Amino acid sequence: MRFEHSAQLRAAYPDLVAGVVHATGITATADVARRTAGYLAVARSRLAGGPESGFPEIQAWRRAYAAMGLPPTRYRCAAEALLRRLRLDGELPRLHPLVDLCNAVSAAYAIPIAALDLDRIDGDLVVRPAHGDEEYQTFAGDTEHPDPGEVTFVDTAGRAHARRWTNRQSGWSAVRADTSSVLIVAEALHAEAEPTLTRLVAALVSEVTDGWSTPTASAVLTAAAPRFTATTSGGDLGQAVSPGTR
Numbered sequence: 001m002r003f004e005h006s007a008q009l010r011a012a013y014p015d016l017v018a019g020v021v022h023a024t025g026i027t028a029t030a031d032v033a034r035r036t037a038g039y040l041a042v043a044r045s046r047l048a049g050g051p052e053s054g055f056p057e058i059q060a061w062r063r064a065y066a067a068m069g070l071p072p073t074r075y076r077c078a079a080e081a082l083l084r085r086l087r088l089d090g091e092l093p094r095l096h097p098l099v100d101l102c103n104a105v106s107a108a109y110a111i112p113i114a115a116l117d118l119d120r121i122d123g124d125l126v127v128r129p130a131h132g133d134e135e136y137q138t139f140a141g142d143t144e145h146p147d148p149g150e151v152t153f154v155d156t157a158g159r160a161h162a163r164r165w166t167n168r169q170s171g172w173s174a175v176r177a178d179t180s181s182v183l184i185v186a187e188a189l190h191a192e193a194e195p196t197l198t199r200l201v202a203a204l205v206s207e208v209t210d211g212w213s214t215p216t217a218s219a220v221l222t223a224a225a226p227r228f229t230a231t232t233s234g235g236d237l238g239q240a241v242s243p244g245t246r
Contacts, residue, residue, distance in 0.1 A: 123156025
């Protein structure tokens with residue numbers, strides 16, 4: 001399968017950088033408590049210096065949401081929502097070892113991260129403005145349709161795997177107890193996005209490799225290399241692809 005952002009979205013947000021990690025052999029039994037604790041400590045240290053709304057990573061997403069016509073204090077990117085919860089509650093909920101790890105890394109870097117069950121994605125996955133007829137499944141099992149123009153992750157079958165870009169992930173492709181193959185996607189818009197994503201991806205690869213003893217493939221996606229191809233059976237797990245490469 002291929003993962004990429006549409007040319008329309010990249011033209012609208014030229015500073016967009018994404019990090020992707022593809023991993024297989026994921027289980028729900030890994031112990032990541034020590035790993036997540038370290039990242040949450042980093043997040044708490046940052047929050048001690050001021051609220052998450054002042055972080056440059058979060059401010060960039062707030063500007064993007066405002067440009068999309070979404071009130072930034074009503075619709076928060078996933079990283080801001082996690083940091084706000086951590087600041088108010090002192091902890092983050094424990095859901096699944098991989099999700100807990102991704103949430104902790106997201107909070108530490110103030111960058112939204114989605115972990116998707118690849119077996120629940122049909123064909124390729126493109127981040128693009130919605131047409132309005134895509135189907136999105138909530139965590140409660142209800143079906144919604146993204147508004148036309150709303151940025152979402154859309155697969156070949158027309159299923160939407162997010163609402164409002166990095167605001168709310170679909171319940172359909174969320175990591176669950178029997179998830180084995182995952183695509184982890186982190187996205188950033190701030191001025192230092194590329195070096196930050198490079199460090200974040202390296203951290204995720206290290207943690208997933210050590211925590212699950214499983215092979216991974218990763219890439220940092222930019223306008224020069226905007227596409228990641230994941231091999232779902234046999235051969236290499238995946239690679240970044242430049243425009244025009246097949």
